[in-house]
Amino acid sequence: MDGHGRGRQSQGRGRNNPYELTDDSPVYVISVAAQLSGLHPQTLRQYDRLGLVSPDRTAGRGRRYSARDIQLLRQVQRLSQDEGINLAGIKRIIELENQVAALQAQVAELQQALESAAVAMRQREAQVHASYRRDLVPYQDVQQSSALVVWRPQRARD
Numbered sequence: 001m002d003g004h005g006r007g008r009q010s011q012g013r014g015r016n017n018p019y020e021l022t023d024d025s026p027v028y029v030i031s032v033a034a035q036l037s038g039l040h041p042q043t044l045r046q047y048d049r050l051g052l053v054s055p056d057r058t059a060g061r062g063r064r065y066s067a068r069d070i071q072l073l074r075q076v077q078r079l080s081q082d083e084g085i086n087l088a089g090i091k092r093i094i095e096l097e098n099q100v101a102a103l104q105a106q107v108a109e110l111q112q113a114l115e116s117a118a119v120a121m122r123q124r125e126a127q128v129h130a131s132y133r134r135d136l137v138p139y140q141d142v143q144q145s146s147a148l149v150v151w152r153p154q155r156a157r158d
Helices: 030-037 040-048 067-081 089-129
Strands: none
Touching: 030 040, 030 067, 040 067, 040 089, 067 089
16 A cells, blocks of 8 residues: 555556556656655655655656645645644544545445445335235234123024
8 A cells, every 4th residue: 555545556457548647647756746746855755765655666666756646745745834743643644534535435335335235125125016916815904902892602502
């Protein structure tokens, strides 16, 4: 898992075009990422070492930052400078945000599964109701009352 809560192996899956650029596409070298985020390249290296922002790596181990990484760098800078939160606190905030996002995705997935199960149950219930025999008379439960009925068997008269 990287600093975004996503596994790097699953990053390219689901795309039809391997050349399609997304927010997760690693395209910026460290100098450009530093310029876009307003931070010094050494600060980006430090954030990478601390696990705050973990960019992709090239075959030669060079860092490649995505648009999402740039957003995260700006968030780290804002939390640090504007809110006065230390880097350990920022790392924890990022971890919790990633955890919340993962849980929200799981809830959405479970809701979808629940809706599918409810539809399947309604369809099965309709099939069962359609299979009922129509020549049977429905039984209705007798209402309980407080009336007392005395039964006296008639005796056979000799």
